[in-house]
Amino acid sequence: MKRVRCEVPAKKTYGDLGDACATAHALDVVGDRWSLIVVRELMLGPRRFADLQSAVVGITPTVLTERLRHLAGVGVVEHATLDDLARTRAYRLTPWGRGLEDVMAALGRWAHGSPGFPVAGGSMTPDGAIVAMRTMTPPTPEAPRPVELGIDLVDVRRAAAGVRRYRLRWRARSFELVEGLAEAPDATVTGDSTAWTEVVFGMGPLEEAERDGRLAVDGDVDALTTVLELYRSVLAG
Incomplete structure (x- = not known):
């Protein structure tokens, strides 16, 4: 029996759809599930993959790898080397990526007014x-x-x-x-x-x-x- 190869179509971005809004582009950059949570866990300093896997509760290693690859590709995250004897490989926010703290702070303050907050x-x-x-x-x-x-x-x-x-x-x-x-x-x-x-x-x-x-x-x-x-x-x- 001949196997039929099914290819998953590439996900279209807002930009692909012709939306030139800066907010739409921001969502293309960090709007995927888990992306901002990964950013949150990098906000205070570099973290190893294992640190992120442990801290971002519910994410799989495959999805974490994909999110880190995406965030690195768009300039939010970069590779780092920890100052330890093993010269451990880690991830950190780029200078531009650190600017997301203001964005997340605004979201956090906004969320405090939500009827569903705090989360039980x-x-x-x-x-x-x-x-x-x-x-x-x-x-x-x-x-x-x-x-x-x-x-x-x-x-x-x-x-x-x-x-x-x-x-x-x-x-x-x-x-x-x-x-x-x-x-x-x-x-x-x-x-x-x-x-x-x-x-x-x-x-x-x-x-x-x-x-x-x-x-x-x-x-x-x-x-x-x-x-x-x-x-x-x-x-x-």
């Missing part, structure tokens, strides 16, 4: 939690006191991925929240990234998260409260 039973990766904080931080907030926090998070759904460490520094009108080890933190928060997100965005009290062992605080609790009050003021409008 949803979880957050460590990077997702920190990107959400960056999204909701007002421009140049004024610090009532100098604060430095260490935020050490793990996704309990994939504890084998290990802890991600972040540094928050707030001095006067300078606010920094990045990946990295805090040098002289007033306090350090350690625990589950979803529990931390719930505390920051007012979906659960810190005391309860500490009591059930999902979070632990070491150091000056008042320093941590200063930061939490910032986000409470944002949510209060």
Whole structure:
């Protein structure tokens, strides 16, 4: 019996269809399912394929490979080499790709008004939690006191991925929240990234998260409260 080869027709872009709108082109670049989630997990720094496979819950290795290939082809993602003994291959955002943080921040703020938000039973990766904080931080907030926090998070759904460490520094009108080890933190928060997100965005009290062992605080609790009050003021409008 002769086999008939079936070829899947190439997907047409908005540009192929004659739409010259810049927004339509943006959707051609990052509008596919998973693309912006991959970008979110690269927002704070380079990540290995295995890191992305673990963090982007539900994506298959084949689809992740295809998305990374597409994002590299359109100039959003590029290959990187980690500064370790093995010179591990990784992926990172290009300078142009990093500009998507403003886009995602606008989408995130817009989504807070959705009738379907927050998502019941949803979880957050460590990077997702920190990107959400960056999204909701007002421009140049004024610090009532100098604060430095260490935020050490793990996704309990994939504890084998290990802890991600972040540094928050707030001095006067300078606010920094990045990946990295805090040098002289007033306090350090350690625990589950979803529990931390719930505390920051007012979906659960810190005391309860500490009591059930999902979070632990070491150091000056008042320093941590200063930061939490910032986000409470944002949510209060």
